[in-house]
Amino acid sequence: MAQLPPCEQGAVQSLFDNDLALFLTFRAACIEQFEHDFRLAAALLAAQQDRAALVRLAHSLKGVLHTLGHTEIGALAHGLQVQAERADWAELQGQWTALRLRLVAAFGLDLAA
Amino acid sequence: MCHLLQNTPMNNTNNPVDMSSGAYFTTLEVAKMLGMAVRSVQLMVDRGDLQAWKTPGGHRRITRDSLERWIKGSRAGVTGVAAMHGGATLRPSGRRRHSVHVPRVLLIEDSVHFQNLVSSLVRQRFEGVELHVSADAIAGLVSFGHLQPDLIIVDILLPGMDGATLIAGLRSHALFGNCKLIVLTALDAAQREPYAHALQDVAVVHKPRLVQDLPPLIEAAMGHLLDDRSAEASPITPPALVAGGAVASAPAKAAKAASKAKAAVATEARPQPANG
Numbered sequence: 001m002a003q004l005p006p007c008e009q010g011a012v013q014s015l016f017d018n019d020l021a022l023f024l025t026f027r028a029a030c031i032e033q034f035e036h037d038f039r040l041a042a043a044l045l046a047a048q049q050d051r052a053a054l055v056r057l058a059h060s061l062k063g064v065l066h067t068l069g070h071t072e073i074g075a076l077a078h079g080l081q082v083q084a085e086r087a088d089w090a091e092l093q094g095q096w097t098a099l100r101l102r103l104v105a106a107f108g109l110d111l112a113a
Numbered sequence: 114m115c116h117l118l119q120n121t122p123m124n125n126t127n128n129p130v131d132m133s134s135g136a137y138f139t140t141l142e143v144a145k146m147l148g149m150a151v152r153s154v155q156l157m158v159d160r161g162d163l164q165a166w167k168t169p170g171g172h173r174r175i176t177r178d179s180l181e182r183w184i185k186g187s188r189a190g191v192t193g194v195a196a197m198h199g200g201a202t203l204r205p206s207g208r209r210r211h212s213v214h215v216p217r218v219l220l221i222e223d224s225v226h227f228q229n230l231v232s233s234l235v236r237q238r239f240e241g242v243e244l245h246v247s248a249d250a251i252a253g254l255v256s257f258g259h260l261q262p263d264l265i266i267v268d269i270l271l272p273g274m275d276g277a278t279l280i281a282g283l284r285s286h287a288l289f290g291n292c293k294l295i296v297l298t299a300l301d302a303a304q305r306e307p308y309a310h311a312l313q314d315v316a317v318v319h320k321p322r323l324v325q326d327l328p329p330l331i332e333a334a335m336g337h338l339l340d341d342r343s344a345e346a347s348p349i350t351p352p353a354l355v356a357g358g359a360v361a362s363a364p365a366k367a368a369k370a371a372s373k374a375k376a377a378v379a380t381e382a383r384p385q386p387a388n389g
Contacts, residue, residue: 016324022233029229036225052272059270060224063299063320067230 005106011069030064031107037061038100045093054084054092061099073102137174138255145258145288146180146251157183177251181273184251184282216338217243218331219262221253221279222297223271230323231266231297238328241339250274254282261288264334266327269298269308277311293334297323 001009001020008027016023037057044054058081065074076099084092103109140158144151155173158165164179218235222228228246235244245260247253250273257265265283269276280296283289296312298305299320305312318326332339 015321019324022237022324025233026230029233030226033225033229056223056270056272059299060226063224064226066299066321067323 005069007069007071009069011067015067015069027068027107030068031109034103034107034109041096041100045089045096048089051084055081058084058099061103070106073099073106076102136177138177138180140173140175142255142258143175143180146254147184147258149287181251184274184278214338215243216241216264216335217245217260217262218264218266218335219253219256219260220244220246221248221250221256221265221267221271222246223248223268227268227297227320227323231327234324234328235331239331239335239339242331242335248272250276250279253279257283257286258288261290262292263338264293264295264331266295266297266331269296269300269305277308280308280311280315295327295330295334297327 001012004012008023012018012020012023037060040057041054044050044057058077062074062077062081065071065077076095080092080095080099083095087095138146140151140154143149143163144154147154154163154175157163158173158175163175163183165173165175167173216239220228220231222231225248228248232244232246235242245256245262247256250271252273253265253267253271267276267280267283269280271279276296280294283292284294295316295318297318297320300308301319305317316330318330
């Protein structure tokens with residue numbers, strides 16, 4: 001527990017009823033899934049066609065990040081979700097890059113995507 | 114023991130996609146999805162209401178796109194159609210019947226993250242429950258017709274169909290019967306406003322509070338089935354074998370779930386799941 005950042009410790013206590021095992025199981029599954037999310041985002045941004053899919057991806061990440069206690073990064077995901085409906089693709093690429101970097105840093109990801 | 118059946122993982126690009134999430138459906142699948150007779154679906158195809166092609170053996174294969182367009186365009190909703198054309202023949206209870214009833218939950222959720230979390234929770238806390246997962250609205254409707262679950266847990270924002278339309282369709286589906294409904298969402302109260310009508314009298318769980326709020330609602334919706342099963346179950350219960358899905362088991366914490374069911378339901382969730 002002490003190895004978790006404070007925001008995640010808070011989530012264990014306030015959102016997971018102190019069920020650390022369940023939290024860690026969920027966190028590990030999320031890290032595995034982030035790799036697929038990164039690939040999907042890269043594909044969507046490259047194709048520049050399916051805004052709805054990008055909205056859903058950002059929406060999913062927002063919910064996940066809030067559940068894991070990372071509300072600040074979750075706000076970035078929410079921003080991307082809102083902007084994905086209308087902003088130009090270059091701007092969305094920038095927002096995604098910022099979100100991705102925060103995810104990599106927060107979860108110690110080592111992803112090529 | 115909890116049986117987890119992953120039907121259509123969506124944004125996990127490594128997972129295979131089954132026919133339910135493919136580009137085409139059989140007439141039987143569409144009939145079950147819409148709560149209609151197979152013949153009615155065949156007539157819809159012949160009238161041009163649904164687009165389809167035929168296999169060399171003469172079987173219709175209905176396009177997913179045309180089905181989505183038809184559902185979206187149906188002001189009567191999914192069930193109004195069943196009423197118009199005559200729904201599937203039901204048992205008096207409107208429910209499937211087994212010698213030993215296996216409590217069955219259908220999760221319709223496109224986020225693999227939350228598929229994982231709900232699966233973990235159910236596996237951990239609800240012994241004997243069979244969990245099926247569909248990753249979009251259309252696949253969910255297909256699975257609903259096939260499975261006739263006791264409880265549906267559905268996300269609002271889904272690919273393939275507006276969540277409000279899906280919920281309204283499910284609740285008035287000819288096969289809905291006594292099935293319970295719980296909605297999951299990451300939307301806050303203000304963002305849910307466009308869905309207010311569909312969410313009326315429905316238990317809603319805000320996703321960040323899922324671990325706290327969902328188990329008591331599942332317990333409230335299915336507790337009687339779990340109790341019945343405990344009473345009927347033999348000391349050694351073999352795992353269910355269901356085609357097309359993985360079967361997993363895990364230590365049960367039914368007692369924990371029962372105690373949590375008595376806990377106060379948080380502000381995001383209403384106390385009772387809605388009946389159809």
